[in-house]
Amino acid sequence: MNPIRRTFMKFTGTVGALSTLGAVAVTGMLKTTQALAAPWNKAGFESKAVAEALKTLGASAAAESRDIVITAPDIAENGAVVPVEVTSRIPNTQSISIIAEKNPFPLAATADFANGAEPYAYVRIKMGQTSNVRAVIKADGKFFTAVKEVKITVGGCG
Numbered sequence: 001m002n003p004i005r006r007t008f009m010k011f012t013g014t015v016g017a018l019s020t021l022g023a024v025a026v027t028g029m030l031k032t033t034q035a036l037a038a039p040w041n042k043a044g045f046e047s048k049a050v051a052e053a054l055k056t057l058g059a060s061a062a063a064e065s066r067d068i069v070i071t072a073p074d075i076a077e078n079g080a081v082v083p084v085e086v087t088s089r090i091p092n093t094q095s096i097s098i099i100a101e102k103n104p105f106p107l108a109a110t111a112d113f114a115n116g117a118e119p120y121a122y123v124r125i126k127m128g129q130t131s132n133v134r135a136v137i138k139a140d141g142k143f144f145t146a147v148k149e150v151k152i153t154v155g156g157c158g
Contacts, residue, residue, distance in 0.1 A: 041056055041057070041107075041110060043056045044056035044057055044097075044107045044110070045105060045107050046105065047105065047106065047107060048104065048105060048106075049106070050099060050101050050106050050134070053099055053106045053107040054099075054136065056107075057097055057107075057110075057136055057138075057143070058138075058143065059097075059136045059138070059143035059145070061143070062136055062143035062144055062145040063142070063143070063144050063145070064144070064145060064146065065090065065137070065144035065145065065146060066146075067088065067089040067090045067144070068086065068087075068088055068089070068090070068135050068137055068144060068145070068146035069086070069087045069088075069089070069146075070084065070085070070086055070133060070135050070146055070147075070148040071084075071085040071086075071087075072084045072085070072133055072148055072150050073150060074149075074150070074151065075150075075151045075152075075153060076127065076150055076151065076152050076153065077153050077154060078153075078154050079126065079127045079128060079129070079152040079153075079154055080126055080154075081124050081126070082124065082125050082126070082127050082133075082150060082152070083122070083123075083124050084098055084108075084122070084123055084124070084125055084133055084150075085120075085121070085122045086098060086120070086121045086122075086135040087119065087120050088119035088120075088135075088137045088139070088144075090119070090137055090139040090144055091139065091140075092115075092139050092140045093113055093119035093137055093138070093139045094112065094113060094138045094139060094140075095110060095111060095112045095113065095137070095138040096110070096111045096113075096119060096120075096121045096135060096136070096137055097109065097110040097111075097135070097136040097137075097138075098110075098121065098123060098125065098133065098134070098135055098136075099133070099134040099135075099136065100125055100127050100131050100132075100133055100134075101131045101132045101133070101134060102127075102128065102129050102130070102131035102132075103125075103126070103127060103128060103131065104128070108123065108125040108126075109121065109123045109125065119137070127150065127152050128152070129152055130149070130150065130151045130152050131149070131150060131152075132147045132148065132149050132150075133147070133148050133149075133150050134146070134147050135147075
């Protein structure tokens with residue numbers, strides 16, 4: 001193996017990567033001063049009651065909907081890892097939020113969707129006890145909800 005060739009290849013690879021990154025930054029495709037993620041709902045994730053979490057989402061008067069499918073185990077053997085899958089068949093879905101009603105901090109997850117994205121979310125949440133899992137969907141400025149009970153056999157977040 002030729003150590004000079006190896007050093008040269010490392011150098012050209014690094015310079016090439018840096019020059020590409022520099023070109024992307026100069027063209028404005030990469031803006032280091034902007035956050036690429038959506039704003040974080042700090043008040044929602046710190047709320048300790050379901051009504052408070054719904055209020056921070058703006059979903060105090062969410063309507064029940066059969067167009068929301070929650071797939072979660074009826075009985076979870078371990079509350080530390082409960083798989084929850086939510087699919088929305090409501091047109092123009094903008095966000096999906098998942099609430100575990102009896103958790104110390106009920107709002108477990110929120111996913112925002114751009115136009116045309118498939119409204120589907122899969123998360124693993126921690127649950128301390130048997131509780132309802134609520135999906136809250138925002139579509140066209142309106143809020144919809146569905147509920148599924150999940151029974152926990154081993155403690156998760158107590």
